[in-house]
Amino acid sequence: MGTVILHSAMSVDGFLADEKDGVGPLHDWYRNGDTPIVTGDSGWDSRFxxxxxxxxxxxPMWxxxxxxxxxxxLFDLTNGWEGRPPAGDHVVVVSHRPKPEGWHPEASYHFVAGVPAAIAKAQELAGERTVAxxxxxxxxxxxxAGxxxxxxxxxxxxxxxxGRRFFGAVDAQHLLEDPHVVIQGDRVLHLGYRVRR
Structure with a gap:
């Protein structure tokens, strides 16, 4: 199975959006340079x-x-990126509601009730690749859930x-290892931590 990585942009004080789901300048760094993240005809090549x-x-992460x-x-806020996520081949949506009827039938989107089942489905779909x-x-x-x-x-x-916290409503302490990624970008600091087991 591939690595499961919890990921997003975050404010210095730990939020990924305000109370109204506005992200303010959190994603501005995706458009402040001259180097494309993706190339080709993905639809995202000119945006980032x-x-x-x-x-x-x-x-390499994407x-x-x-x-x-x-x-x-997030699915509802972005309309599932119209069936074309910025990275990866499949999307698993944690929801007790089914996929909207007629919504992008060609898209590999799977609606699963519960986090453990969603991770299991994502790992099945990803194989040895990363689950984001x-x-x-x-x-x-x-x-x-570990x-x-x-x-x-x-x-x-x-x-x-x-606003909306990066870790949601986590109510217990979880130790991480020292960062194995520390990269200074333009208006962003990329950090990566392994979860201590």
Whole structure:
């Protein structure tokens, strides 16, 4: 099985969005450089242009992703990226509600009730490739259940003060190893930690 990585951009004070799901400047670094993250006809090739340092970090990470796990909130907010996620071949949505009828039937999106079942499905789909888990409530549940191998955080120099927490409502302590990734991009600091077992 591939590595399960909890990942997202985060404010310095630990938020991935404000109370109204606004991300403010958290994703501005995806458009502040001249180096594309992806190339080809993915539809994302012209949208994401970052600094060279960020591209050297993000490109291999995104290329390694076989499946992404997200919550229903993110699916609804983005309309599932119209069936074309920025990275990976498959998306697993943690939801008790089914896929909307008629929504992009060609897209490899799977709606699964419960975090353990979602991770199992994502690992099945990803094979040896990485399973990326979006941070927030679902990501916090994955960490709390002991299903995350690593945590990757793109720290953006902004303070939100309140909002949606990177780790959701995690209510227990979880130890991480010292960072094995520390990369300074333009208006972002990329950090990677292995989860201590």
């Amino acid at each position: 242009r970052v600094s060279r340092a960020s591209a050297a970090y993000v490109r 290329a390694s992703i076989g499946a992404t796990v997200i919550g229903r909130r 888990v979006n941070a927030g409530d679902v990501g916090g549940q994955v960490l709390a 299903l995350a191998d690593e945590v990757a955080i793109d720290v953006v120099p902004v303070v939100f003060g309140s």
